[in-house]
Amino acid sequence: MGVRVRFAPSPSGSLHIGNVRTALFNWLFARKNNGIFILRIEDTDIERTYESAYSGILEDLAWLGLNWDEGPYKQSDRLDIYKSYAERFLKEGLAYKCFCSPEELEREREQALKEGKPPRYSGKCANLTEEEISRLESEGRSCSIRFRIPEDACFVVEDMIRGKIEFDVNAITGDFIILRSDGMPTYNFAVVIDDHLMKITHVIRGEDHLSNTPRQLLIYRALEAEPPVFAHLPMIVGSDHSKLSKREGSFSVKELREQGLLPEGVVNYLALLGWSPKEEEVKTLEELIEEFSLEDVSPSPSAYDPAKLRWINRQHILRLDGEKLLSYARPFLKEFENFPKEWLIKAILSIREYAETLKDIPEEIKKYYLNDISLDDKYREELLSGKKAIEVFLDLLKNAEDISDIDSLFKEAIKVSGLKGRRFYHPIRIALTGYESGPELVELIPILGKRKCIERLENSLRFLEAEK
Structure with missing residues (x-):
């Protein structure tokens, strides 16, 4: 018989990272072995079961890209x-x-x-x-x-x-x-009956279920059935190796999604909690499938590190094409609904290296392209030393019919001003953005547009004139 695994959450609340890591390892094991991934909902605890939680589980798994081959089966339909x-x-x-x-x-x-x-x-x-x-x-x-x-x-x-x-x-x-006296099965009984009838070959779950294993083995013996192969995953703990607490950040898929994490980033990071790839840590889902092995999972507790999660997420933001990144970012771009799609894609691609999450994207766009610039006095000396560069580039920009080829304008301005390298580019950057770093100028200037670039360059010259 081929590999058959299951993910069996209870619909009593949002899926948290422990649930999702279990789902992911089951899913990866099934896909790696051309097996079947079954979704089963353990909803016999009526007092703690919510329909909204059930629909949330389906939505979260779909968002993460963890598709199931059978189910969802509900235990309440199997009493x-x-x-x-x-x-x-x-x-x-x-x-x-x-x-x-x-x-x-x-x-x-x-x-x-x-x-x-x-x-x-x-x-x-x-x-x-x-x-x-x-x-x-x-x-x-x-x-x-x-x-x-x-x-x-x-x-x-x-x-x-x-x-x-x-x-x-x-x-x-x-x-x-x-x-129970109300006719409801207990967890250890129902789970074995289901696993037996669904022909589950491998039970991959958290180590908190270890204590359930002996009772379940008794049920298998009573059924005269061969138990599945067990794999108990290490616990996920806080950065100080104590029990996870809210100070570590968000733990539910819903919260992570609302905070601007990508599904690719969440899946990639959770795969690293207990398992180590042989080479680089940033992986696509396809690469995770190819490399994943239960034998390489450590039994030691895994520490949840929100900073590393954001770093992994940033790597995936940098990998996405513009269309896909915009589609993910849309829920965070409500104030940009009337902006042209092509402009938004260019703006997002130009600032994405400064975004750890999708939530950072609108702030970075506003920072460089929309907010009014207030030049800081600490930049006065550098602007003065590069005033010639600003004046020459401004003059060329005013007379340019097309600003798509910024490199040519820069070459001409460098030739005329006699300035080059940092002495040329840095004052122009500060004049255009108000910051010492940011998007590449050849990307930034066409996105800002000719009119706004002229306004900002002229404003920087007025800033210098004001102190005379």
């Missing part, structure tokens, strides 16, 4: 399936009905803690007779269904990332619930 397997386990003696009330279970828990023991179910209902079960049911007592843990419940798992892991289930937990 009869889980119930039938629970009943099968009852008939086979692998599970039993538990009539203990929440109050009774809480008393057991408190007593265990008081005795310094880990809380676990006592097994009070494990050996009820048929008569006792009938009597409790006739009294209207509701029941859950618990899985009966056998005495030899020990497993050895060869995790693709962590190597050999041993589990003694009896040392970890008591008999556990697989079907």
Whole structure:
């Protein structure tokens, strides 16, 4: 059988970077191995499930470019399936009905803690007779269904990332619930039934699920089914290696998108959290597919670094063609809606090296092309030394019919003024932008336009005249 993996989020909120990294590693593994990537929605926790979160998951995955081959399947549509397997386990003696009330279970828990023991179910209902079960049911007592843990419940798992892991289930937990009294399956039960029926070959998930593995292996054994191969990804931690907190920045896809991150940048950066490419870190999705390997994923925690995320994002901004970059930037360019498309593309391409995110683009455009220039006194000396360059270039610009060939105008101005290099270009740059650095002048001048360039150059000369 070919590779079949799944991403199974709960629709209880926005997808955060941990979810997305899990989805990405599953997706890359499937694509690398010509496998199937399945999307399954685990929505049996009704109180924490939101339709808006469900649609958000689909939107986020689509935005990131992580397309699925099957699904989305919803666990809430499969309740009869889980119930039938629970009943099968009852008939086979692998599970039993538990009539203990929440109050009774809480008393057991408190007593265990008081005795310094880990809380676990006592097994009070494990050996009820048929008569006792009938009597409790006739009294209207509701029941859950618990899985009966056998005495030899020990497993050895060869995790693709962590190597050999041993589990003694009896040392970890008591008999556990697989079907609640309201008919809803528990996570560890439903996930195994689904993975079994969907023929999942590899379960790639966060290491916080390691503790679920022994219970799930018991369900596989009860089904007489071969478990999938497990790969538990390292945790994502803060820059100080503590638990992630809001001080580190944004963690949901929605927030990252609103802050102007590109899908290419987010995907590229998250791929580096736990996995290291053999050469440069900036990768396209196609390059990630080609190079990705679960065997190269480290079991050590990965530190989330917002600064590196922005750096990676900037590299992708620099790689995009103008049309694509404009389409991504549009939501941040509301005040530029009436500007010609061609002008916007040229302006964006000229300033993109100064933008770490799409959110920076409108500010950079305004900075160089739209805002009024206020020349700083600290530039006075340099403007004075280059006054001849400004005057000559201004005169040539006024008489030029076409300003598409700025290089020719510069060559002529250099020849006439007798200035060259920094002594020529720097004063003109300051006069045109008010800054010492910025877009290439040969790009900037046609975008600014002849009229605005003349205004700014003349303004710089008035600035110098004012101190006479």
